[in-house]
Amino acid sequence: MRALAPRRWPLALRVPLLITLLMVGVAGAISKLVLVRLEAVQATHFEELSDAYLDGLSTALLPAMIRRDAWEAFDALDRSRPRYQAVGALLVLVVLPDGSVLAASDPLRHPLGAAAPPEAEPAPLHLEPSAATAWIHRAVSEGGVAVGRIAAEVDVTSLATERRATLLALVGVNAALTLLFALLGWLLVRRMLHPVLRLSERLGQAAEGRLQPIAEADMPPADTEEGRAYRRYNAAAAAIAEREALLTRLAEEERRALVGRYASAMAHEVNNPLGGLFNAVRMIQRHGDDPQRRQRAASLLERGLTGIHNVVRASLILWRGEADARPVSAADIDDLRLLIESEARRRELVLDWRHEMDGGFPAPAQMVRQVALNLLLNACAASPPGGRVTLRAAVAAGALTLEVADEGPGLPAEACALLLDGQAAQVPQAGGLGLWTVARLVRELGARVKIAGPPGSRIIIRIHDAERGTPRLAA
Structure with a gap:
């Protein structure tokens, strides 16, 4: 009706x-x-x-x-x-x-x-x-x-x-005049609404892709209302296209920077045990006939290779995005520590790591790892030398709670609004794409976000079990 x-x-x-x-x-x-x-x-x-x-x-x-x-x-x-x-x-x-x-x-x-x-x-x-x-x-x-x-x-x-x-x-005369004026009114209104309908059609097409500007040949004169409206639409389309291009460039730069940081961290984590491995190889070469030294060298080789294996495994799990539907587990949280320790040591930070997860939790492991990892990287970047970066993870009352804290100056207001309001389409000037990614993933997870500080910043993300109902994003 x-x-x-x-x-x-x-x-x-x-x-x-x-x-x-x-x-x-x-x-x-x-x-x-x-x-x-x-x-x-x-x-x-x-x-x-x-x-x-x-x-x-x-x-x-x-x-x-x-x-x-x-x-x-x-x-x-x-x-x-x-x-x-x-x-x-x-x-x-x-x-x-x-x-x-x-x-x-x-x-x-x-x-x-x-x-x-x-x-x-x-x-x-x-x-x-x-x-x-x-x-x-x-x-x-x-x-x-x-x-x-x-x-x-x-x-x-x-x-x-x-x-x-x-x-x-x-x-008879009035009926004829009424029909005539109604027809003229319809024709005039259709003619007057033609620019609006055309703009509406263009905006409707924008849902399937970018705004397509109107060709100059199809433009009404600039001194008419239709001409001004069409030119404003073209200006908006150009601004949106420029913004999308900037967003794409920022995302690419952030991706390259992130890949560079992880490549550096991987190189550092692999390079650390290499010195010991070479020493173990030389020990075997020189004292291979001594069973005690040979055993010690073999033990050193095993520990070093195990460390390299753990780092590589954690990186593969994170970046190949295996099985989004797999529930997050305690091992996923532990893998993040291997990836973040090198960044913490490089910045001379104390890493306070504790989680209370005996089993898994029905939330996509890949998305939860990305949320936690981006928050940890931002916390490391914001903390001064000698500061403390804290991670807490716990499952209680049908929800997974992730808490990341640092001793930096606190999140800017723009970044807080991004996380709390869920405006994942906006990229803040402060914080890069890390928080933008967190906001997008948090919105997809239907999680709740709470922010405390300054001094420092403490971000608490509560992810509810999807089987119990997903609440709306709220502060």
């Missing part, structure tokens, strides 16, 4: 309908005024015609009425019939002062001496719109003495016919 509401109709339909309604209202008012005026004009003309008719008839009947000569009155009525045929008199009565009929145009209905009917009583002239006849009256006197009166029933159907024809003409 809401789709049928008039406010949801297209503007190209609502405006012509409004014009139609206005035209119907105006046409009704005009028709009413015309008919009222026509009735007034008809009444005036009929009264003038009646007065002329009664004047002539009273002059012809006056002698007969004075002498009360019925035959002379009948003769006068007969002679007046063809002369005043246009009046349309159906019945004429000559009535004496005592109310008796002296003569009548139809003596069978109203014989000589009969009482005049009530309709023949004197009354003001009033034309009923629906009446077929009307009575007119004239008092006749001589020297100030009443000698009788004349009453006539007149056919007024021609007046009603004229009014009906006028009404039909008004209805």
Whole structure:
């Protein structure tokens, strides 16, 4: 039913309908005024015609009425019939002062001496719109003495016919004008809305890709409203394209920087045990016949290779994005420590690491690792030398809680708004794409975010079990 509401109709339909309604209202008012005026004009003309008719008839009947000569009155009525045929008199009565009929145009209905009917009583002239006849009256006197009166029933159907024809003409003309104006209104509105509809179509296409600018050849003149709107649209499309290009470039630079940092960390983690491995190899070469030294060298080789294997395994798990649907486990959190320790040592930071995860948690391991790793890297970058970077992970009440804290100056307001409001489409100038990635992943996980500080910053992310319902992002 809401789709049928008039406010949801297209503007190209609502405006012509409004014009139609206005035209119907105006046409009704005009028709009413015309008919009222026509009735007034008809009444005036009929009264003038009646007065002329009664004047002539009273002059012809006056002698007969004075002498009360019925035959002379009948003769006068007969002679007046063809002369005043246009009046349309159906019945004429000559009535004496005592109310008796002296003569009548139809003596069978109203014989000589009969009482005049009530309709023949004197009354003001009033034309009923629906009446077929009307009575007119004239008092006749001589020297100030009443000698009788004349009453006539007149056919007024021609007046009603004229009014009906006028009404039909008004209805026809007004209907034609209404349809014409409605059609013109629809055409004009469609023409006026064409630039808006075209912009709307372009914006609709933007949902499938980038905003496509309008060609200069299709541009209206710049001094028109349509031209200004089209040029503003092109300016917006250019700005969005420039912003997307900048975002792509920032993402690429951040990716390269991130790959560089991890390559450096990998090289550092692999290079550290290499010195011991080479020493073990040389020991075997020199003292291979000594079982004790050979065993010690082999043990050193095993520990070094195991360390390199763990670092490589953790890196492969993180970067190849294996099985997003796999639940996160305690081993995933421990792998992150191997990747972040080199960054912490390079910056001379103390790494405070503790998690209380006995088993797994039903949240995508890859997404959780990326969230934690980006927060840890930002914490290391924000902490001063000798500072402490803390990670806490625990599962309780059907939720996984990750807490990352540092001793830096605290998150900028823009970065806090990014995490709390979930505006993952915005890339902050401070913080690079790390927090942008965290905000996007947190929103996909349906997690809650809480931020404390300064001094320092403490970010707590609570990820709920999807089977228990995913709450909305909130501070």
